[in-house]
Amino acid sequence: MKVLVTVKEVAEPDDEFAIEGTDIAASDLEYDLNEWDDYAVEAAVQLAEAGIADEVVAVTIGPERAEETIRMALAKGADRAVRVWDDAFEAGFSDVAAKVTTFEAVVEAEAPDLVLGGVQAADTGFGATGVALAERIGFEHAAVVNDLEVDADAGVAHVHRELEGGVEELTDVDLPAVLTVQTGLNEPRYASLRGIRQAQRKEIDATDLADLGLSAEDVESALAITSMYEPESESDAEIIEGDAGEAAGRLTEILREKGVGA
Secondary structure (H helix, E strand, C coil): CEEEEECCEEEEECCCCCEECCEECHHHEEEEECHHHHHHHHHHHHHHHCCCCCEEEEEEECCHHHHHHHHHHHHCCCCEEEEECCHHHHCCCCCHHHHHHHHHHHHHHHCCCEEEEECCCCCCCCCCHHHHHHHHHCCEEEEEEEEEEEECCCCEEEEEEECHHHCEEEEEEECCEEEEECCCCCCCCCCCHHHHHHHCCCCEEEECCHHHCCCHHHHCCCCCCCCCCCCCCCCCCCCCCCCHHHHHHHHHHHHHHCCCCC
C-alpha cells in the first residue's frame, strides 16, 4: 500500500515587515512546514510503522528553497519526496485548480492507494485542495478527519470527522481515497538527529511540468493578487498601567469619554 502525502511550505511574516509590490518582502518571512500537513505526515508514517503502508511519498509544489521543508517530512519517516516546480508558477498566485492539476499528474504517476493532506494551509486557508483533488481523480474522500484507522485488507479507512456544532461522524471510506486531516489527529513527532541525517540521503525527485505531461497553460491561475497593504487601524489600543485603583480610575475616565454611563 502506497501513501502519498501532500505538504506545503508556508511563510510566516515577522512582527514588523515591509510590503514589496503584491507580496511581503522575502527578508521578512520565515518558512516552515504547514501545521496541518505535519499531522498528515505523522499519520502516514504511523501507517508505515504499523506495517499497513509499504511506502510513504511526500509531494510538494515549491521552489528549491522548499526542499528544506520537505526534508522535514523525510526526517520524520517519509521514504522519498517529489518536489514540483516550474517557471510557470513564478508568474503569479497559484489557485486551487492549478495545484489540483499538478497533484493529479503526480497521483497518476505514483498510483497511491491513499492520499493524505492537511485540512487547510496556514497562509491561504482555502481548505479546498484535498476535496477538489478527490473529485478530479475520482477517489472517495473525507475532510476534517480527527481519527483514522486503515484496514488495507478490506480496502477501507475508518474515519471520524469533525462537523459543525461539535458533532462527530463515524464513517467508512473505500480505498483509494483522499483524506484531509485536522490538527489533533495525532501528536506529530520531532525529527530526530538520526532522522535528519538519514533525510539528507533520501531521494527528492525535482520535477517540472513537462515531466508530468503538463504545460504552463494547464496551471494558469484564474486568481490574481492585485494589491497588498496593511489595513489602517481606526484607533490605537491603550495599555492601562498602575495598581488596581489607578487602573480602575483610568478605565472610568475612558468610559466617560466614550459616553458610557452608569
